Amino acid sequence: MAGRPKKPKTPIISAPTQFEKDEEFGLTEMQASFVWHYTEGACSQTEAARKAGFEFPAVSANKLLSGKHHPNVVKAIRVKQDELAEKYAITPAKTGTMLWKITETAFESGQLNAAVSAIKELNQLAGLSINRSQNLNINANLDSMSKDQIKERLGKLLGAETTDYSPKDK
Numbered sequence: 001m002a003g004r005p006k007k008p009k010t011p012i013i014s015a016p017t018q019f020e021k022d023e024e025f026g027l028t029e030m031q032a033s034f035v036w037h038y039t040e041g042a043c044s045q046t047e048a049a050r051k052a053g054f055e056f057p058a059v060s061a062n063k064l065l066s067g068k069h070h071p072n073v074v075k076a077i078r079v080k081q082d083e084l085a086e087k088y089a090i091t092p093a094k095t096g097t098m099l100w101k102i103t104e105t106a107f108e109s110g111q112l113n114a115a116v117s118a119i120k121e122l123n124q125l126a127g128l129s130i131n132r133s134q135n136l137n138i139n140a141n142l143d144s145m146s147k148d149q150i151k152e153r154l155g156k157l158l159g160a161e162t163t164d165y166s167p168k169d170k
Contacts, residue, residue, distance in 0.1 A: 025072040034060075102115075
């Protein structure tokens with residue numbers, strides 16, 4: 001029994017077709033390729049070495065990452081990881097910029113609900129609005145209470161005077 005055919009995997013990011021020597025760290029083309037695949041290619045160290053063209057990928061990856069044989073490769077990996085961490089870090093400024101772009105795009109395309117939701121998130125990010133909820137346990141039989149008694153009871157629970165109610169509440 002054959003089963004279902006597998007879907008072709010789409011790569012998360014497309015790898016460069018050609019790698020060049022890295023003069024800053026003194027890396028060869030294959031080492032530069034390994035660094036890229038290991039940091040940005042979303043693969044294991046062995047797979048990164050395989051994609052970089054090393055003959056014995058598992059052994060090569062261990063040597064490249066040991067720091068004893070190729071310390072410049074380890075330095076290049078650390079620098080690249082730091083760059084990526086800074087690039088993709090979630091900060092309030094980046095989040096605000098992204099939410100503003102979402103708001104504008106949604107508004108321009110007529111998706112008003114999405115625009116309003118993004119503005120709500122922006123307001124919360126800026127501290128302009130606060131979600132506040134309160135649960136009250138009221139042990140009272142409302143059926144046996146009059147409207148005035150209910151108003152008085154709610155006023156005590158919420159810390160409001162009964163005169164604070166508008167005529168519409170009656």
